[in-house]
Amino acid sequence: MRPYLVRVLSWFGLACFLWSGPADAKRSEIIQIIKGLRVPADEEVDASFYEEVDASFYGEQRREIAAARVRESAQLKKKLSRTKAVNWPMGDCWPADCLGMTPLMLAAERGYSDIVHKHLEAKANPNLRVPRDDSRSRESWPPHGWTARCFARAARKADSEALLVQAGSSGDAACLTEVDFLLAVRTRDVKRASQLGLRAKGKLQPKVLQAAMAQALADQSPGMIRAVEAAGLNPSKDVRVTLFVDSGVDVSMRPGSRIIIIAKTPMMRAVEARDEKKVLVLMKAGESPPTLARLVKFGMTSMVRHQLKAGVSPDNREDGGNTPLIEAASGRNLALVEVLLAAGADVNLPGAGAVTPLLAALRGGKPVELALVERLLDAKADSSKSDGVRTPLMEAASRCLPKAVALLLRKGARWDVLPDGGVGHYEEAVVPRLDCPERVTVQVVRALREGGVPMTPLDAAQLGWLRARARESRMLGPELYAAGLPRPEQEQPKSQPPPIGVR
Numbered sequence: 001m002r003p004y005l006v007r008v009l010s011w012f013g014l015a016c017f018l019w020s021g022p023a024d025a026k027r028s029e030i031i032q033i034i035k036g037l038r039v040p041a042d043e044e045v046d047a048s049f050y051e052e053v054d055a056s057f058y059g060e061q062r063r064e065i066a067a068a069r070v071r072e073s074a075q076l077k078k079k080l081s082r083t084k085a086v087n088w089p090m091g092d093c094w095p096a097d098c099l100g101m102t103p104l105m106l107a108a109e110r111g112y113s114d115i116v117h118k119h120l121e122a123k124a125n126p127n128l129r130v131p132r133d134d135s136r137s138r139e140s141w142p143p144h145g146w147t148a149r150c151f152a153r154a155a156r157k158a159d160s161e162a163l164l165v166q167a168g169s170s171g172d173a174a175c176l177t178e179v180d181f182l183l184a185v186r187t188r189d190v191k192r193a194s195q196l197g198l199r200a201k202g203k204l205q206p207k208v209l210q211a212a213m214a215q216a217l218a219d220q221s222p223g224m225i226r227a228v229e230a231a232g233l234n235p236s237k238d239v240r241v242t243l244f245v246d247s248g249v250d251v252s253m254r255p256g257s258r259i260i261i262i263a264k265t266p267m268m269r270a271v272e273a274r275d276e277k278k279v280l281v282l283m284k285a286g287e288s289p290p291t292l293a294r295l296v297k298f299g300m301t302s303m304v305r306h307q308l309k310a311g312v313s314p315d316n317r318e319d320g321g322n323t324p325l326i327e328a329a330s331g332r333n334l335a336l337v338e339v340l341l342a343a344g345a346d347v348n349l350p351g352a353g354a355v356t357p358l359l360a361a362l363r364g365g366k367p368v369e370l371a372l373v374e375r376l377l378d379a380k381a382d383s384s385k386s387d388g389v390r391t392p393l394m395e396a397a398s399r400c401l402p403k404a405v406a407l408l409l410r411k412g413a414r415w416d417v418l419p420d421g422g423v424g425h426y427e428e429a430v431v432p433r434l435d436c437p438e439r440v441t442v443q444v445v446r447a448l449r450e451g452g453v454p455m456t457p458l459d460a461a462q463l464g465w466l467r468a469r470a471r472e473s474r475m476l477g478p479e480l481y482a483a484g485l486p487r488p489e490q491e492q493p494k495s496q497p498p499p500i501g502v503r
Contacts (some may be wrong), residue, residue: 065264080330086124089131097141100130102148109142109151113159116152124148124174126169130291143178143207154182160261178208181231185212188222197231209233220244222251222261244269271295276302292316296327296336322351322360329361333361334372347379354387362404370403376485383413393419397428400436402443405429409451422453423463426483430469430476438475 019265098106104124107115120126142151149169152160153176184193193212195202207442213233216224220243234248235258242262245251250424251261267287270278271294279434280303292312293304304324308314317323325345328336337357341347350356355363358381361372384391393413409415415422429444436444438496466485470477481487 083380086119086122087128088160089128099140099142099206100144100152101142102128104128105130105142105146105148105151106163108157108160109155110146111152111155111157111160113157113163116148116160116163118169119253120163125307126164126167127171129175129291141207143175143205145205146175146178147172152180156183174203178204180207180216182212185215185224185228188219188221188224190221190227193224194227194230195226195371201230201232204232206233217241222249225259225261226253229253229257233259235259242268271298271300274298274300276300279303291318291321293322293324293327295316296333296340297323297331299331299333299336301336301339304336308339308343314340314343315349317351320352322355323349323357326351326355326360327350329357329372329376330364330366332361332366332369332372333370334375337372337375341375341379347376347381348385349460350387354441356385356387356392357381358383358385358392359387359390359395362392362399362401368399368401368404370401370407373404375408377407377411383408383411384417386417393425394428396446397425397434397448400432400434400440400444402447405444405447406451409447409453415448415453422448422456425453426455426480427465428487430480431465438473445476445483449483453483455480 087102089102098214101109104119104126105120105128105239124493126148128147130142130144130146147164147169147219149161149164149172152164165396177196177277177369180195181196181200181204184196208316209228209232212231213225213229218227222243222245238258238260240260240262242264243251244264249263251263253259253261262439264272265287267279267282267290271290273392277289279295279300289307292304292307293316295307307316314325322330323345325337325340325347327339347357351360351383358373358376361376362368366474384393386394391413393405393408396408425448426445429441429448432441432444463485466480467488470485
C-alpha cells in the first residue's frame with residue numbers, strides 16, 4: 001500500500017475515533033443523568049404518604065427535590081447542547097434494561113415530560129425504534145421495535161405521549177398494540193387482556209408475552225395466565241405454577257396446555273404460616289404430609305420430631321431438592337441440625353446443585369455461625385467436598401471468615417484441590433466475594449498461612465492481583481510476603497530486547 005494512502009486512512013481512523021469517543025461518552029452521561037433524576041416536583045403522591053410523614057417535613061423534602069431537579073435539568077440541557085449523540089441508541093447499558101434505547105426513549109419510559117421536551121428541542125427523532133439484537137437482548141428489556149411514544153404510553157404519561165405525537169411520531173401501531181396488551185395485564189383487566197391478546201395473537205413478541213406472564217404470576221391470577229397463554233405464549237416444556245387462591249377458584253387450563261396451575265392446598269398454607277397445630281390437624285384428617293425438608297425449611301421443629309418418630313427418613317426430600325439437613329444448615333438452625341444428626345441424617349449427602357450441608361452452612365445471605373460449621377465437621381462432614389466448582393475452604397476464604405478457615409484446615413481441608421493450588425485460596429481472600437474490611441482480610445490470609453497453605457504455584461496468573469494488593473496495603477503486604485509472595489526486589493527482571501539497530 002502506498003505511504004500517502006496509509007497516512008490518509010490513518011488520519012481517517014483517528015478522526016472517527018475522536019468523533020465517536022466523546023459522543024459515546026456524552027450519550028452515556030445523558031443516560032445516567034436521566035436514570036438518576038429525582039421524582040419531578042409536580043409528581044402525584046399517594047395520599048397515604050401524608051399519613052406517615054409530617055406535612056412540614058414533606059414540604060421541605062419536596063422543595064429540596066424540586067431544587068435538585070432544576071439543577072439536574074440544567075445540567076442535562078447543557079450536555080444536550082454539546083453533543084450530536086442525542087439520537088444514538090445505547091450499545092451498553094447497566095443494568096441491561098435500556099439496550100438499544102435512545103435518551104428520548106428512556107425519558108419517555110420514565111414519564112419525564114420536561115426531559116422529553118428538552119430532547120425534542122435538541123432535535124431528538126421520535127420515530128426511532130429499539131433495534132433487534134438477538135445476541136444480547138433476546139431475554140432482556142426493552143422489546144425491539146418500540147418507539148418513544150410506546151414507552152410513554154407504557155408509563156401511562158399522556159403528556160409525554162402528546163408531546164411526541166405533536167413532534168411527528170408515526171408508525172407506532174405495532175408497539176402500541178403490545179403496550180395496550182401489557183397495560184391491560186398490569187391493571188388486572190382480564191377481559192380486555194383476553195380481547196387484545198386474541199386480536200394480536202401471533203404478533204406479540206416473546207419478551208412481551210414473558211413480561212405479561214410474570215405480571216400474571218405476581219398477581220396470582222389464573223384468569224390472566226389463561227389470557228396470556230391464549231395471546232400466544234407457548235413454553236417449550238411443561239411449567240408448573242403454584243398459586244395461592246381461594247378454594248373453588250377455577251385453575252383449569254385448555255386441553256394440551258403446557259402450563260399447569262396448582263392451587264395451594266390447606267396443608268401448604270398451614271406450613272407457610274408455620275402453624276404446626278393446623279398441620280397436625282390436617283394430617284390426622286387424611287391430608288398428605290409435607291416433605292421433611294419443607295418442614296425443616298419453615299422451622300417447624302415439633303413437626304420434624306413428630307415425623308422422625310413416625311419413621312420418616314431424616315434424608316427425606318423431593319426429587320432434585322435439598323435434604324432436610326441442607327435446609328437446616330442454610331437456615332442456620334443448629335437445633336434442627338442436632339435433631340437430624342441424632343436421627344442418622346447423612347452429613348455428606350448432596351442436594352440441589354451438588355451442594356453439601358457444609359457448603360450450605362457457609363453460603364447464603366445469613367451470617368455464618370461457626371458453631372454450626374464445627375458441629376457438621378464433628379459429625380464427619382467432608383471438609384474438602386466441593387459442588388464441582390467450589391470447596392468449603394474457598395467459601396470461607398472468600399467470605400471473610402478467618403475462624404472458619406482455621407477450623408477447616410485443622411479438620412484436614414485440602415488446599416491442593418484447585419487448579420491454582422494454594423495461591424488460589426490467597427486470591428479468594430484478597431479479592432473476596434463480600435465487602436471485607438482490610439483487617440479481616442489480613443486475618444484470613446494469616447489463617448491460611450498459619451494453617452500451612454503455601455503460596456504455590458508461583459507462576460500462577462493470580463500473582464498479579466496479589467502483588468498489586470501487597471503494594472497498595474501496608475497491612476496486607478507483610479502478611480502476603482510472609483506467606484511466600486516474592487518481594488519486588490526478589491523478582492528476576494525480564495530480559496530486555498536489544499536496542500533497535502544492535503545485532
